[in-house]
Amino acid sequence: VITAETAELVESPCSLIVGTVDATGLPDASRAWGAEVIDDGHVRLLLSTQAEVTRRNVERGGRVAVTATHFFTFESVQFDHYCSGAAAAIAESDGTPLERVMRFITAGIYACTMTVEAVFDQTPGRSAGAQLAPS
Amino acid sequence: MTTDGPRPLALSEIAACFEGLIPAEIATASADGVPNVTHLSRVHMVDDERVALSNQFFSKTMRNLAENPHACVVVVDPLSYDSYRMMLVYERTERRGPIFERLRRDVDAIAALTGMAGVFKLRSADIYRVVEVEQVLAAVHVAEQ
Numbered sequence A: 001v002i003t004a005e006t007a008e009l010v011e012s013p014c015s016l017i018v019g020t021v022d023a024t025g026l027p028d029a030s031r032a033w034g035a036e037v038i039d040d041g042h043v044r045l046l047l048s049t050q051a052e053v054t055r056r057n058v059e060r061g062g063r064v065a066v067t068a069t070h071f072f073t074f075e076s077v078q079f080d081h082y083c084s085g086a087a088a089a090i091a092e093s094d095g096t097p098l099e100r101v102m103r104f105i106t107a108g109i110y111a112c113t114m115t116v117e118a119v120f121d122q123t124p125g126r127s128a129g130a131q132l133a134p135s
Numbered sequence B: 001m002t003t004d005g006p007r008p009l010a011l012s013e014i015a016a017c018f019e020g021l022i023p024a025e026i027a028t029a030s031a032d033g034v035p036n037v038t039h040l041s042r043v044h045m046v047d048d049e050r051v052a053l054s055n056q057f058f059s060k061t062m063r064n065l066a067e068n069p070h071a072c073v074v075v076v077d078p079l080s081y082d083s084y085r086m087m088l089v090y091e092r093t094e095r096r097g098p099i100f101e102r103l104r105r106d107v108d109a110i111a112a113l114t115g116m117a118g119v120f121k122l123r124s125a126d127i128y129r130v131v132e133v134e135q136v137l138a139a140v141h142v143a144e145q
Helices: A004-011 A052-059 A098-102 B011-018 B059-067 B098-114 B139-144
Strands: A015-021 A027-039 A042-048 A063-069 A076-083 A109-121 A131-133 B024-029 B035-040 B043-047 B050-055 B070-076 B083-094 B124-136
Touching (some): A015 A042, A015 B024, A027 A052, A027 B070, A027 B083, A063 B035, A076 B035, B011 B124, B043 B098, B070 B124
Antiparallel strands (some): A015 A027, A015 B035, A027 A042, A042 A109, A076 A109, A109 A131, B024 B035, B043 B050, B050 B124, B070 B083
């Protein structure tokens, strides 16, 4: 599902925004503080503990949308996925490069492994919203 | 009389968030619970209870709003870096008139400044009622507490 080009964008110092939804259908927006592509179907996201609604929605297993945008070109991709691994305090997770966490200092960070089901082009323009994978 | 919780914020109190210095984000959800999230170059304050968003490529967002009128928008104060999480309900779409023209001028200016003229093009001005505003302190301010 995740190509090398998509992985390069998502793991770069890009903007990462997160959309979740609660059990009643209310959407929630927040930011992610880092992403690491584990393999072509899984991404580990670093999320802030300050975004309490996001955490509740992620932990209940709801769908998660993450859009990664290059700061200068606006090239954007969106992952549609769900949390397939327990959200873990960053101290309990292993292998997360410290510089990813330190990219933005925030009050608290936890890591969540996501199973990616689809990838969309979100770059501004006529192709915005087009599904990139699975093709 | 006692009050519970923080005093509700009027949009005019966080006017700096609507200057367009830091992009905002909007999340919507389909009727079957699939979220969509995208950037907003700017959120415009209409009055103390309403904001207007420029609809340029909002295909998924508008599809979601047709099924579920709720949206969540996060704006950032460019001076304090505190965020404000706003819960919105979609009210109406305007394709002419003063609000539309205000947003069109803004979109044209941003497009010219970012080299996106011909890509950024205003389709409509979408008006939302703000039903809740929650302040999220910037990390530096959390550390001070």
